Amino acid sequence: MTEKYGIIASFPDTPSFFHAAEKVRDAGYKKWDTYSSFPVHGMPEAQGQARSKVPVFTFLGGITGFTVGLLMVWWMNAYDYPLIIRGQPFFSPVFPFPIMYELTILLAAFGTLGGMFITNLLPQHYSPLFNSDQFLEVSGDRLVIAIEARDGQYDAVATRQFLEEIGGTDIEEVSA
Amino acid sequence: MSSDTRNSKGSQVGLIALVVGIVGIVIALFGFKQGWDTGEVRPIMSWLIALGFWLSIAVGMLFLVQIWYVFHARWPTIIRRQCEHFMAAFPYLLVLFLPLLAIPFLHENPGLLWKWMDGHNELPGHGTVAEDPLYAWKSPFLNIPFFAIRGIGIFVVFIGVATLLRKWSFDTDTTGNINNMHKARRLSSLGLFLTAIAMTLGSIDWFKSLEYHWFSTMYGVWFFAACMRAALASIIILTVILACKGYLKGILKQAHRYDIACMMLAFTVFWAYISFSQYFLIYSANIPEETFWYNIREKNFDGGLNSWWWVSMGLIFGHFLTPFLLLLWYKTKVVIWRTVGVSIWILAFHLLDLYWNIIPGKLVAPDHGAGYLIRQFSVSIYDLAALVGIGGICIFAMCRSMKKAEPIPVRDPNILTSINYTE
Numbered sequence: 001m002t003e004k005y006g007i008i009a010s011f012p013d014t015p016s017f018f019h020a021a022e023k024v025r026d027a028g029y030k031k032w033d034t035y036s037s038f039p040v041h042g043m044p045e046a047q048g049q050a051r052s053k054v055p056v057f058t059f060l061g062g063i064t065g066f067t068v069g070l071l072m073v074w075w076m077n078a079y080d081y082p083l084i085i086r087g088q089p090f091f092s093p094v095f096p097f098p099i100m101y102e103l104t105i106l107l108a109a110f111g112t113l114g115g116m117f118i119t120n121l122l123p124q125h126y127s128p129l130f131n132s133d134q135f136l137e138v139s140g141d142r143l144v145i146a147i148e149a150r151d152g153q154y155d156a157v158a159t160r161q162f163l164e165e166i167g168g169t170d171i172e173e174v175s176a
Numbered sequence: 177m178s179s180d181t182r183n184s185k186g187s188q189v190g191l192i193a194l195v196v197g198i199v200g201i202v203i204a205l206f207g208f209k210q211g212w213d214t215g216e217v218r219p220i221m222s223w224l225i226a227l228g229f230w231l232s233i234a235v236g237m238l239f240l241v242q243i244w245y246v247f248h249a250r251w252p253t254i255i256r257r258q259c260e261h262f263m264a265a266f267p268y269l270l271v272l273f274l275p276l277l278a279i280p281f282l283h284e285n286p287g288l289l290w291k292w293m294d295g296h297n298e299l300p301g302h303g304t305v306a307e308d309p310l311y312a313w314k315s316p317f318l319n320i321p322f323f324a325i326r327g328i329g330i331f332v333v334f335i336g337v338a339t340l341l342r343k344w345s346f347d348t349d350t351t352g353n354i355n356n357m358h359k360a361r362r363l364s365s366l367g368l369f370l371t372a373i374a375m376t377l378g379s380i381d382w383f384k385s386l387e388y389h390w391f392s393t394m395y396g397v398w399f400f401a402a403c404m405r406a407a408l409a410s411i412i413i414l415t416v417i418l419a420c421k422g423y424l425k426g427i428l429k430q431a432h433r434y435d436i437a438c439m440m441l442a443f444t445v446f447w448a449y450i451s452f453s454q455y456f457l458i459y460s461a462n463i464p465e466e467t468f469w470y471n472i473r474e475k476n477f478d479g480g481l482n483s484w485w486w487v488s489m490g491l492i493f494g495h496f497l498t499p500f501l502l503l504l505w506y507k508t509k510v511v512i513w514r515t516v517g518v519s520i521w522i523l524a525f526h527l528l529d530l531y532w533n534i535i536p537g538k539l540v541a542p543d544h545g546a547g548y549l550i551r552q553f554s555v556s557i558y559d560l561a562a563l564v565g566i567g568g569i570c571i572f573a574m575c576r577s578m579k580k581a582e583p584i585p586v587r588d589p590n591i592l593t594s595i596n597y598t599e
Contacts, residue, residue, distance in 0.1 A: 086462055094459055
């Protein structure tokens with residue numbers, strides 16, 4: 001017997017899709033997700049997701065950029081090759097500020113991009129869900145909830161029943 | 177809440193504000209009279225600071241309303257009406273500006289506050305204003321008649337644009353005439369330019385020309401950033417009060433507060449960017465005509481640090497870094513008491529920013545030699561009186577306007593989008 005990735009269920013319209021997601025959340029499942037071709041407002045809350053961790057990456061990137069800019073100008077202008085410019089000091093926090101500021105923004109942007117990839121588990125070129133022909137229709141008008149087999153509460157029979165109860169149709173077990 | 181209870185509650189607050197305002201104004205005018213009689217300008221500066229503080233809030237709101245019209249912003253429709261109410265303060269602010277405008281015409285030393293207005297005024301270290309070649313170059317712009325014309329013109333723009341926007345918006349409540357919105361949008365696209373020019377001239381005339389030797393092309397933008405920060409912080413405080421105690425209960429959503437707080441973050445960065453750029457350009461060019469303005473805000477003539485150094489550091493860390501770091505957090509933008517706390521913080525430091533821009537000045541040394549003294553940082557009872565006094569009149573004007581129109585623009589085409597707004 002091949003290993004199972006999980007069970008997918010389709011929902012006829014956005015409200016039932018949305019409320020089904022709330023029921024899956026309340027049933028205590030952890031390893032599951034919703035799939036639609038358009039954003040559904042309030043879905044992260046309905047799925048019980050915490051706020052994105054991307055801002056943390058942005059902040060760390062910004063701090064790194066600020067520090068790197070500061071040290072770079074200090075090293076170049078005051079340590080490695082001291083230069084007298086306009087009689088101003090070799091190092092002060094004033095004149096390198098544009099460099100510190102630009103590097104803050106640059107590395108904060110890199111942090112955001114990297115953080116987005118990391119928290120979204122990208123790049124991911126293959127997902128077992130693509131084994132299902134029904135699932136491919138998500139890029140059209142299908143609304144799908146998938147509960148994964150690695151969830152602690154997963155049970156091939158009980159989970160299928162649960163999805164039926166909350167209004168799921170076209171329920172299908174997807175192989176890994 | 178029925179409109180009758182709403183009105184009586186509003187009248188009550190308005191009446192208290194009027195009484196408090198008049199008491200404050202009387203005390204501040206007493207200080208103003210003392211300054212007038214003795215020639216000691218500090219109590220007159222209290223009036224200028226307080227006027228600048230409340231004017232900056234009203235001007236920032238005038239900008240925001242026009243920006244929202246021009247960009248066809250739908251979400252702030254319920255907030256726009258509160259700004260329109262506060263903009264009723266402009267005519268009162270013109271009246272409160274007149275005591276300052278009286279100085280060049282009625283005082284024996286026309287240059288009591290703005291020292292370039294009297295050629296006999298002695299400059300620290302070198303001669304008098306009349307002998308100053310820099311003043312000679314600037315005199316086609318810096319002369320009393322043109323100053324007075326500009327002063328009135330600036331208020332004509334503020335009052336004119338605000339009155340038309342208010343009139344059309346209030347008219348839509350009763351007639352539902354959609355043309356009012358089109359007219360407001362057309363006016364705003366021109367009005368933004370007029371408001372920007374008027375505000376720039378105002379900041380140059382009233383604040384920058386206090387040290388007329390100085391050059392800075394960033395000054396108008398600095399005041400714009402300051403106005404926007406003051407207005408956004410005031411909007412948060414005003415709308416949260418109205419949502420807790422008044423007619424915005426259940427209407428003001430988390431999403432509205434979140435978006436205003438996001439703009440607060442943006443303009444905190446913008447204020448720092450502009451303020452630093454001004455400093456940075458002058459630091460790099462290193463020309464004495466420009467650097468003295470920052471020198472007197474850091475050091476005395478003998479080179480020792482003065483009181484303004486602490487205020488300068490306070491502005492960098494208190495007016496930029498602290499609100500910037502706090503506003504980065506999502507929670508600061510949605511948890512009511514945190515957003516209100518940051519808003520009060522920003523308004524307090526905005527006031528300090530005005531102190532920092534207005535009060536420091538070079539004073540003639542006692543021996544009339546090459547050195548100079550600096551007017552140091554101080555807080556007086558007249559500062560508080562003028563602030564409370566002018567503020568009381570502004571709040572009275574707002575409450576009076578609140579009685580005239582619906583609490584939210586009920587027949588505005590975007591009102592539903594605004595009420596149902598989500599993040």
